[in-house]
Amino acid sequence: MSTDTLTIPASPRQEFALGVVHALPVVAGAVPFGFLLGSLAAKAGLSPLDMGLMSGLVFAGSSQFVAVELWGKGTAGLAVVGAILLVNLRHLLMGATLAPRLRGVSAPRAGAALFFMTDEVWALALRRGEGLAFAYWYGVGVTLYLAWLGSTVAGTLAGALIADPAAWGLDFTFIAVFLCLLAGFWRGVRSLPPWLASAAAALTVHTLSPGGPWHILAGAVAGGAVAAWQGRGRVRYEP
């Protein structure tokens, strides 16, 4: 879009509107995704209010899928929180790249803005150029937030109407969704060794203690260790 290269200082209102416009293609992708999450959450026993609170307060798609799947299996609450934390650790790296743009911004203002930092908001804001235009940031962030909240709650309301999911192969939905999310984290061949290490560790631990959440931690640690070994010498975060 030609507006991406606009250098004339725009008013906050124009910046906000531009953020909303730039968020629309992302919304188109996020709404079916949110609807699917909501319908799976209904099957895991979450009410629309539960789902609304989760989307409204956590606001992080991949980790919410993980949380709903684990919750449906009866995993302990603390383990679910731990899994959410692990999936969202990448935010640390994304946020670190924003540090130069947040210099001089007060802590409450930065803390509020960063609540809206999802992969997409972050990527669009970086593309927007120097400095962090707060109005643009909120234009993208609030649009995605409302779309996410609305679509996940709508999905939960609709999901409660569908009867037995396993009969339709819908128990495979989670596997398919996680594989699609995984594809989004593919960074070329170098992603393969950590993933294979994670699979091996997870399968081993899962065989020893089926049903427990420990295979997830084992996979995360094994994958992280292999990536750390690979990463010696590389310098920057390349999303």
Next chain:
Amino acid sequence: MSPEALELDWSVLAVVLGGALATWLTRVGGPWLIARVRLGPAANAALEATPGAVLVALVAPAALSRPSDALAAALVCLIARRVPMAVAVAVGVVAVVLLRRLL
């Protein structure tokens, strides 16, 4: 809206609040941390690889539990980066239903 729609499970609320706090800390932690700690390339790479590793660990036992599911999972991996997610998921579900009958 039915009364059930507004049902609130307190154990769910506890997980949501814990998950919300943990997630917000990962969001504000980046700029805070970078000003204080210099992350080496190895730590950087480990953090970057964590979400993928978590997803692999989550999916591996279920995806490899039976040949039909493993084949359908492989199919989803092949198309995941080429088609929209809703399509990839639908193809995977249809494939698993057929494969479970065949295998």
